[in-house]
Amino acid sequence: MDRxxxxxxxxxxxxTGCGACETACAQENNIPPSTPEEAAQGxxxxxxxxxxxxxxxxxxxxxxxxxxxxxQCDNPPCTRxxxxxxxxxxxxxxxxxxxxxxxxxxxxxxxxxxxxxxxxNWQRPQWPQPMEEMLNPDVAVRYKGVIEKCTFCHxxxxxxxxxxxxxxxxxxxxxxxxxxxxxxxxxxAITFGDLDxxxxxxxxxxxxxxxxxxxxxLGTQPKVIYLRKGK
Amino acid sequence: xxxRTFLKLSAAAGAAAASAGCARTYELLPGMNPRGWDPHxxxxxxxxxxxCPARCGLRVRVVDGHARxxxxxAEHPINRGGLCRLGASALQLRLHPHRLVSPYHLTDHKGVIEKTTWNAxxxxxxxxxxESQGRALVVVSSLAGSTRIDLWRRLLGEIGGExxxxxxxxxxxxxxxxxxxxxxxxxxPAADWDRSDLVVTVGLDALATGPSPVWAQHxxxxxxxxxxxxHVGPRLNATAARADLWLACRPGTEAWVLLAMAYVLLKRQxxxxxxxxxxxxxxxxxxxxxxxxxxxRRASRITGVPEDRLLEAGVMLSTSRRPVCVxxxxxxxxxxxxxxGWAALVLNxxxxxxxxxxxxxxxxxxxxxxxxxxxxxxxxxxxxxxRVASGDAVEPAVLILDLANPLFTFSDGSAVGRFFxxxxxxxxxxxxxxxxxxxxxxxxxxxxxxxxxxxxxxxPGVPFDAYLLKAPAVQPRGEARAVGEVxxxxxxxxxxxxxxxxxxxxxxxxxxxxxxxNRGAMLGDLERLEQVAAMxxxxxxxxxxxxxxxxxxxxxxxWADLNTGTPxxxxxxxxxxxxxxxxxxxxxxxxxxxxxxxxxxVATPHLEVARDPDLALTVPWTLRTAGLVxxxxxxxWAGINPVTARELGVTDGDLVRVRVPGGAGEELxxxxxxxxxLMPGVVSLPLGFGHRPGPSFFGGDDMRxxxxxxxxxxxxxxxxxxxxxxxxxxEVDRG
Numbered sequence: 007m008d009r010x011x012x013x014x015x016x017x018x019x020x021x022t023g024c025g026a027c028e029t030a031c032a033q034e035n036n037i038p039p040s041t042p043e044e045a046a047q048g049x050x051x052x053x054x055x056x057x058x059x060x061x062x063x064x065x066x067x068x069x070x071x072x073x074x075x076x077x078q079c080d081n082p083p084c085t086r087x088x089x090x091x092x093x094x095x096x097x098x099x100x101x102x103x104x105x106x107x108x109x110x111x112x113x114x115x116x117x118x119x120x121x122x123x124x125x126x127n128w129q130r131p132q133w134p135q136p137m138e139e140m141l142n143p144d145v146a147v148r149y150k151g152v153i154e155k156c157t158f159c160h161x162x163x164x165x166x167x168x169x170x171x172x173x174x175x176x177x178x179x180x181x182x183x184x185x186x187x188x189x190x191x192x193x194x195a196i197t198f199g200d201l202d203x204x205x206x207x208x209x210x211x212x213x214x215x216x217x218x219x220x221x222x223x224l225g226t227q228p229k230v231i232y233l234r235k236g237k
Numbered sequence: 238x239x240x241r242t243f244l245k246l247s248a249a250a251g252a253a254a255a256s257a258g259c260a261r262t263y264e265l266l267p268g269m270n271p272r273g274w275d276p277h278x279x280x281x282x283x284x285x286x287x288x289c290p291a292r293c294g295l296r297v298r299v300v301d302g303h304a305r306x307x308x309x310x311a312e313h314p315i316n317r318g319g320l321c322r323l324g325a326s327a328l329q330l331r332l333h334p335h336r337l338v339s340p341y342h343l344t345d346h347k348g349v350i351e352k353t354t355w356n357a358x359x360x361x362x363x364x365x366x367x368e369s370q371g372r373a374l375v376v377v378s379s380l381a382g383s384t385r386i387d388l389w390r391r392l393l394g395e396i397g398g399e400x401x402x403x404x405x406x407x408x409x410x411x412x413x414x415x416x417x418x419x420x421x422x423x424x425x426p427a428a429d430w431d432r433s434d435l436v437v438t439v440g441l442d443a444l445a446t447g448p449s450p451v452w453a454q455h456x457x458x459x460x461x462x463x464x465x466x467x468h469v470g471p472r473l474n475a476t477a478a479r480a481d482l483w484l485a486c487r488p489g490t491e492a493w494v495l496l497a498m499a500y501v502l503l504k505r506q507x508x509x510x511x512x513x514x515x516x517x518x519x520x521x522x523x524x525x526x527x528x529x530x531x532x533x534r535r536a537s538r539i540t541g542v543p544e545d546r547l548l549e550a551g552v553m554l555s556t557s558r559r560p561v562c563v564x565x566x567x568x569x570x571x572x573x574x575x576x577x578g579w580a581a582l583v584l585n586x587x588x589x590x591x592x593x594x595x596x597x598x599x600x601x602x603x604x605x606x607x608x609x610x611x612x613x614x615x616x617x618x619x620x621x622x623x624r625v626a627s628g629d630a631v632e633p634a635v636l637i638l639d640l641a642n643p644l645f646t647f648s649d650g651s652a653v654g655r656f657f658x659x660x661x662x663x664x665x666x667x668x669x670x671x672x673x674x675x676x677x678x679x680x681x682x683x684x685x686x687x688x689x690x691x692x693x694x695x696x697p698g699v700p701f702d703a704y705l706l707k708a709p710a711v712q713p714r715g716e717a718r719a720v721g722e723v724x725x726x727x728x729x730x731x732x733x734x735x736x737x738x739x740x741x742x743x744x745x746x747x748x749x750x751x752x753x754x755n756r757g758a759m760l761g762d763l764e765r766l767e768q769v770a771a772m773x774x775x776x777x778x779x780x781x782x783x784x785x786x787x788x789x790x791x792x793x794x795x796w797a798d799l800n801t802g803t804p805x806x807x808x809x810x811x812x813x814x815x816x817x818x819x820x821x822x823x824x825x826x827x828x829x830x831x832x833x834x835x836x837x838x839v840a841t842p843h844l845e846v847a848r849d850p851d852l853a854l855t856v857p858w859t860l861r862t863a864g865l866v867x868x869x870x871x872x873x874w875a876g877i878n879p880v881t882a883r884e885l886g887v888t889d890g891d892l893v894r895v896r897v898p899g900g901a902g903e904e905l906x907x908x909x910x911x912x913x914x915l916m917p918g919v920v921s922l923p924l925g926f927g928h929r930p931g932p933s934f935f936g937g938d939d940m941r942x943x944x945x946x947x948x949x950x951x952x953x954x955x956x957x958x959x960x961x962x963x964x965x966x967x968e969v970d971r972g
Contacts, residue, residue, distance in 0.1 A: 029322040069478040134334040192319025193458030
């Protein structure tokens with residue numbers, strides 16, 4: 007298989023803050039529902055989270071939405087601080103992975119991440135019965151005491167590779183591998199693919215003059231790119 | 238024991254265990270590995286969502302007979318792969334821990350319920366219907382355009398009785414009433430947003446609550462940069478946030494914002510004179526009234542919108558080629574709701590946007606095969622309640638609810654409650670033991686949308702012709718049953734003639750009527766569907782060689798014609814002279830008598846999450862994505878502008894009392910949410926909270942909180958309880 011550098015472009019001018027990406031992500035990645043008690047302690051988990059900001063006063067109030075997955079940095083601060091190499095940058099895909107079996111729950115990575123997208127499992131994940139029946143068999147349920155994060159739904163990449171191999175192809179097509187958030191987005195605000203592949207839509211979108219990255223000055227080189235006029 | 242012996246014994250025990258392990262079959266989940274089990278047998282099933290009227294196409298991933306994922310169907314012309322957060326939560330609804338999965342019978346008036354069987358329920362249903370003497374009433378929710386409704390109508394047409402529909406229609410009653418006054422049609426028209434270059438939403442949160450939110454979002458996304466959006470309403474909702482221009486007005490004054498825009502249109506002579514001369518009456522009088530009495534300066538005083546913004550909106554309207562204006566609940570559910578609906582229709586008429594591409598679209602019914610025999614009329618619940626009040630309809634002896642919870646979702650739940658008490662036999666087919674279900678004698682578990690056959694002709698809010706059909710993706714949970722099958726069985730017991738003996742065959746019989754259409758195509762290949770539409774647009778004859786077999790239709794998800802085109806004018810307008818009446822008699826001079834002196838504080842209602850508040854907030858992830866868990870607001874709240882909050886001494890999160898001064902309604906005790914995106918002097922009240930099986934706002938009495946607030950005498954001419962624009966008092970609860 008060829009190497010790729012998977013990334014995401016999110017057009018903030020198209021995003022309506024509908025929340026479908028949050029729900030689809032939770033569904034796809036077996037993220038348990040939160041309780042009000044967990045929310046009060048600030049311990050909810052959302053691999054994809056829409057941040058809402060309003061500015062101005064009536065009648066000139068503006069609302070902006072910012073969908074925030076893991077930034078999948080090319081220079082990720084989280085991997086450097088992990089004492090057991092449980093979090094790593096894949097040279098093959100560019101995806102920042104998390105090995106739950108290796109994680110010791112020190113939470114150094116969560117503190118090092120400037121974007122706040124690494125979540126610690128304070129409790130054993132639970133679903134009200136019989137909701138366990140809907141768990142995605144392709145994604146492991148994380149246990150108490152480990153960190154978890156957005157993976158760009160890399161289990162789908164594995165399925166896409168299997169399918170490509172089955173069909174005798176040595177390349178994964180752009181449409182074969184899409185994370186749940188970009189697949190469900192009704193306004194097509196989220197574009198996903200190989201940033202280095204000029205045939206992929208995301209490659210072209212990343213060159214848009216409106217493009218910017220969150221906290222670029224930190225040098226983390228995120229592979230999640232946002233589009234908005236005036237940045 | 239020596240170490241060597243221990244190791245030998247351990248090795249032997251390990252080998253025995255290993256060989257035993259090889260011989261047996263492990264149970265991964267209890268009861269999931271019967272003989273012939275094919276590990277990881279995986280299929281994908283096409284379906285559609287019924288949680289709001291939009292009917293988005295779904296792709297259901299089924300592994301070992303269990304639905305594991307629901308995604309949007311990319312080949313579906315309505316949602317094109319997209320979904321809203323409610324649609325994406327379908328599996329949570331299916332597996333909700335509070336779901337009703339067995340039939341129950343309320344045995345006495347003390348509320349003792351016991352498990353029963355479907356056979357006993359069916360016998361009781363048939364007995365009650367046969368003894369009802371024409372006093373049966375079926376209330377159906379959210380299933381507009383389905384054969385299931387037609388089967389109820391057929392059943393009651395034969396034995397006597399009435400079918401009423403609740404699908405948020407009480408909030409849209411004013412729009413439907415305006416359509417009757419001006420165009421002589423019973424159902425409000427859909428809007429062709431996709432081909433419009435200016436979408437004007439009036440109190441309608443099109444992107445969040447519908448009527449077809451995913452379609453609206455698709456339109457916004459695909460026409461990005463080429464289409465302008467203008468929103469009129471007191472609240473910065475999702476649509477207002479994305480609009481190119483938001484005109485924040487006082488609740489109940491939306492009509493005069495639109496009339497000010499009409500003023501600019503007329504002054505600039507940008508109205509469609511040819512259309513108005515050919516298809517309308519009353520234009521000259523109306524134009525005179527607008528130009529003489531409703532100028533933007535006066536409208537600014539009435540509405541609170543700065544005059545320059547009204548002029549800017551008027552210029553936007555007059556420079557667009559295909560504008561379309563659609564009103565929604567925040568404008569329609571006010572005392573001036575019918576004026577707002579009328580003004581929206583007038584704006585469309587002045588722009589020539591009725592029955593044209595990019596304008597309001599009236600779609601005639603599809604030629605599905607009819608059910609034979611007598612068919613009972615269907616009507617909105619609000620209209621039926623009004624008929625009962627005036628003695629035109631009899632009170633029901635038998636009440637049947639089909640996926641409806643009118644005690645909670647209907648604006649006047651207490652009126653529905655009175656009929657509950659009078660009906661001696663009450664049946665409900667429900668997903669949950671909700672507010673209405675617990676008051677029924679027979680609580681019967683219904684299959685949800687992934688678990689049953691179903692269809693929908695002409696989904697509301699979508700501007701092209703479509704007939705959608707779905708097969709069950711998974712077995713119903715527990716003892717839940719497809720209601721369509723139960724109706725067919727009851728019909729057989731009552732001797733009511735139907736075209737086939739099973740529900741599935743009846744669906745096939747109806748769908749076969751599409752075979753002679755010679756237009757459109759079956760779903761499953763979006764590219765082909767678009768090619769067919771393009772050919773039709775160029776006037777090509779398109780031979781239809783497809784067989785409309787139910788299996789083939791269900792595989793793709795149905796049939797659609799994207800190039801619905803313009804129907805005959807006679808099909809669009811039902812008035813005697815086939816002209817749109819711009820000044821209907823029923824309107825009187827309401828448009829010339831705006832509320833000049835705004836009260837200090839007024840209420841505005843709004844939907845949250847999705848159009849169907851009955852189901853939306855039962856879904857945990859939907860709650861979370863709505864920000865309700867993070868915001869710790871599991872209950873209803875009262876939104877208030879920061880300036881008004883300072884004046885009243887209210888801070889964010891305070892417990893406040895809201896009541897209607899001088900009204901007979903109860904007090905609403907809620908937390909205040911200080912929101913910058915609200916008009917000063919406005920209290921916004923979300924609908925759909927305090928709902929079972931989630932936290933209950935009013936404890937034992939579970940009707941919609943807003944229904945407690947607004948007294949009955951505010952009904953006025955409309956069959957609904959008015960909320961928007963009602964003066965309210967708000968004070969901090971010091972107790």
